[in-house]
Amino acid sequence: MNTKYLDLIDQTYYFPQEEFSLDGEHLRFHDIPLNELVEKYGSPLKFNYLPKISENIGRAKSWFARAMEKHGYKGRYHYCYCTKSSHFQHVLQEALKNDIHIETSSAIDINIVENLKEQGKIKNDTYVICNGFKREKYVENIANLINGGHQNCVPIIDNYEEIDLLSEAIDGDFQVGIRIASEEEPKFEFYTSRLGIGYKNIVPFYENQIKDNDKVELKMLHFFINTGIRDNAYYWNELVKCLKVYVRLKKICPTLDSLNIGGGFPIKNSLHFEYDYQYMVDEIINQINSTCGEAEVPVPHIFTEFGSFTVGESGGAIYEILYQKQQNDREKWNMIDSSFITTLPDTWAINKRFIMLPINRWHDEYERVLLGGLTCDSDDYYNSEQHMNAIYLPKYKRDKPLYIGFFNTGAYQETIGGYGGLQHCLIPQPKHVLIGKDENGNFIYELFSPQQNAEDFLGILGYSDRRDKKSEEDVNETRKADTHLKDTTA
Structure with a gap:
């Protein structure tokens, strides 16, 4: 029987595709070894593959050039x-x-x-x-x-x-x-x-x-x-x-x-x-x-x-399946280590779907699941794929970590989600990694921002002494500027 996750993909789609391929049981995106990315930075994780931005701009320019010549x-x-x-x-x-x-x-x-x-x-x-x-x-x-x-x-x-x-x-x-x-x-x-x-x-x-x-x-x-x-x-x-x-x-x-x-x-x-x-x-x-x-x-x-065409296909998000909850005889909830509402807000706000694929364990048996986020909000879930009307993933096993990726998420999600600010239920914002290439074609990784921590939230919420001191300094600077302006006007 064809019970492996790879079998399911093979019989459903043309695979591999231009940006997706397999290296053994691990997924690659634009040839980026995503399992190595996870090993290096952990999860949850957001990333941008910057060369894709230039690639899409070049594609559009060539389409218009050909059409205008034609x-x-x-x-x-x-x-x-x-x-x-x-x-x-x-x-x-x-x-x-x-x-x-x-x-x-x-x-x-x-x-x-x-x-x-x-x-x-x-x-x-x-x-x-x-x-x-x-x-x-x-x-x-x-x-x-x-x-x-x-x-x-x-x-x-x-x-x-x-x-x-x-x-x-x-x-x-x-x-x-x-x-x-x-x-x-x-x-x-x-x-x-x-x-x-x-x-x-x-x-x-x-x-x-x-x-x-x-x-x-x-x-x-x-x-x-x-x-x-x-x-x-x-x-x-x-x-x-x-x-x-x-x-x-x-x-x-x-x-x-x-x-x-x-x-x-x-x-x-x-x-x-x-x-x-x-x-x-x-x-x-x-x-x-x-x-x-x-x-x-x-x-x-x-x-x-x-906008979305320029930057959307450069982005991705990676999560780990932390736990599986069997809520009844049909529904299995795979809980991710973050929140859909805060990290992929369009999935919640406008029911948008992104490409979702496992990062590892492609040779394992698969099962149908629902995906749940960490907030205590009933809307923090993801339950169907645009191309399948359901979610299938390698079977959950406590002793075999499973990572999943959402792809082409590079447009709007950070600004709509309030990047760097408060997050629903104070779920930390994931770390953010930039990926480029050097002159020899080797991947270059740069940590753009670390995962939010308790001090970040306490500062925003006004509990931190450092936040209070900063506020006082801002007020004093404003007063100085106002005094200078009055003197100049006089």
Whole structure:
């Protein structure tokens, strides 16, 4: 009988796959020996394999280059990274090795841009596309960036007041884009996105607030739908409506020369994952080319803002099965040494599924189980795989440790989970390891952050003396700054 876990995988999927392979009974991810990673650092463990970021950027650039050549497309392509997917320095520094641009969504994003400029990672001609609803500090930071000489900072107008706010804060002329408030999927709870300006209102908005404003030049139309780039009627219908708006605007606005189609490339979330990226890019470029050709207007330069696609497939999480609880005649609970709610919050918040595979014991018999986290919350569990509708793992044995990995978790999980802060039931945040390669192709490991400990939590919660002293110092520094400001004003 085929009772081994390896037999189950072999009869269910094509395996090995591009990023997954076996070394005896141990799983490798991009050829990383995960069992050695566990032996070196223990579990629970988060990691980022940084070369995958550059690889995905290169893939996307090649798809657009081929499509533009195929269709004789006259515009240029600009790859932007959506920073909200992961703001970490190691992610930005890896991404910026590939001649890309940046998309921001809040005020502190601009502080990150300024920091990267000081390091020489971002130049004055790097595009900084500023999305999001702009409050006072965000407007101030955008203005400081532009006033400081950054040539290609393009705020994307999200509401009717932002033109006036930016005009007051920015000294000279500046470029803007307009975000389209696309219609949501029919099954959504509301009809129109809260972000941007409605299709019918964009041309009147341009004529009323931008056309005769000597300081403002419209450069970009921004289009993005929440479900991402999918080959379905909804996506193509929204793209067509966007292109109609672009054509109307271009005929009355000569400075408009760019179309931002946002992000939304999916990432692999199953061993059955199939998505024809090249076909989708070909069809998008073809539709833009055809629409502009029929309308006799020049084609736009294309911008994308891939976030999850850039960083998602670089990440992973490893846990140990601590114990098995037989709760009734059917349900076996394998308890992990961490929490799903805190370390993979999307599994709890939006029922997202990641690729889950054991790290070791592939030649052992398997069983169906449920996975439980350590918090005392009934929602802290993971009970089905997107490709199986159930979880199967090598049988639990007290004397044979079992480690499991969740893969392609590199986007959003750290920021949504509150990286470095309080965790539900004070379950410590796992240690975090960065993985790269040296010039000889050997793996390099770096401990980015250790696992949280009791002192970290007590400091955040106000129990630590050191926290009290730090707070007093902060208050004193603030008072000094206020006194200095009053003296200067006087």
